[in-house]
Amino acid sequence: MKKISKLYLALLFLFLYAPIFVLIVYSFNESKSKTVFSGFTFDWYIKLFNNELIMTSLGNTLLIAIVASVVSTILGTMAAIGFSKMRKLPRALMMNVNNIPIINPEIVTGVSLMLLFVFFAARMNFEFGMGTLLLAHITFDVPYVVLNVMPKLRQMNPHIYEAAQDLGCNPVKAFFKVVLPEIMPGVLSGFLMSFAYSLDDFVISYFTSGSNSQTLPITIYSMTRRKVSPEINALSTIIFIVVVTVLVVKNILEKRDMKKRNEEILVER
């Protein structure tokens, strides 16, 4: 790589990471000030873990992300299989509707679901809360599952499924024994993607949650509205460490997987 390219990337990463490192450094700052570094402390971390609101909203976030991504993965995989068997025109229609939540500005998805929930909350006597949040999250998660599973279905040889049935499998068994293993990478990446989006979502949750069902991003938002809240810095540091760990592990696993595949190819030759 040329020197100028290296310099360019270095500046880019400086821009991307400097703000995050500022947060990390100040999470250990003794004083509440955003500017003066007066001494090293773990106080903000202790305060963070003793902050009931943050801990409850973290619990809410994890619960919603897990349930929403599991339900979305099942619903989306089923839908993708059904769509792939359709004729071209209805399939295109289905995919276009499926993509609406991805294309639409998040705020529009948020307010449209809010209108729906307000309408039914009055008539069916329920309140905004974990239920409405869950419905909203599933709605924006499933499209990603469908988009991840569809290409895997298209790559698959359709005759394997028929062969399994000819050999005596019923459709359900044939699906679990033959189709599912083939499309598993797509199902898995769809699951992870919807889990990550659910954890991270603020805008749609903001419009569909109740006062007793705050998720972590909503709590973070109300914290940033206050003048000084150094617990945010501590929280950012922890989230950063978690994200780095997950990505590094994923990277290592992928590299190992690639190596293994390369070796297999060599052996076959």
Place this chain on the structure above:
Amino acid sequence: MNENTHTHRSLLQKLIAAPYIVWMIVFIIVPLAMVAYFAMTTADGVFTLENIKDVWQYANIFVRSIWLAAIATVICLVIAYPAAYILSRTSASAQSTLLMLVMLPMWMNFLLRTYAWMTILGNNGLINSFLGLFGIDSIKMLNTQGAVVLGMVYNYLPYMILPLYTVMMKIDKSVLEAAHDLGCNGAKTLFKVVMPLSIPGITSGITMVFVPAISTFIISRMLGGGSQLLIGDLIEMQFLGNSYNPNLGSAISLVLMVIVLIIMTVMNQFDAGDDKVLM
């Protein structure tokens, strides 16, 4: 018998998508229909076009949103293009690490990323206290349009880099070698060969930055301090803010959707084939 199992099979295969089709109708189609309905009725449910007309009162906010989002998109493109090009030309092992470094900030919640800039740009923030060491008076950076654009660029830059990188990766190395053999220098290869081949990446990058940028209400609120209202703020205020008016809010949302639709149609015109780049 054979015929029978065949029809049975296809019925099952059709039914398997049914739950999600119902879901899409209830949670995608109906809510959007409700937005359209609210936009075209009064609070009592009487048909009217007043709400849509009222949106014109906020024309200045629309202009500002489009303008700021457009500036942010152009800056993202200018920064991301060389970055994606360099990334696509590095060795495979370095590539996966560098790519991870580009994506990593995306997984930090964007509220935290934006909050970080509040700390840096504030009147008592990092930059101003640094300048203060040299006796320079503090410069007002937070709560300006510049801060809002910076926040957009910072938050959405990876969305521009990734699709560009994806199309550039697909460009066959031998094409570049051929251009070189035929007498193109580096810059000429870039403009004559790489640029035209990376148009699908440019268009999807533009949509992926412009759409969230034009509809944000967080970046403008946190870095613009309420003085730089955008379309997103306007919508939020009608639904959860002080000026509760879901009918007007729906009308604004409807106009926003139309703007987004226009942008996407225009961008699709530039795409040569059906070579769409989706993340």
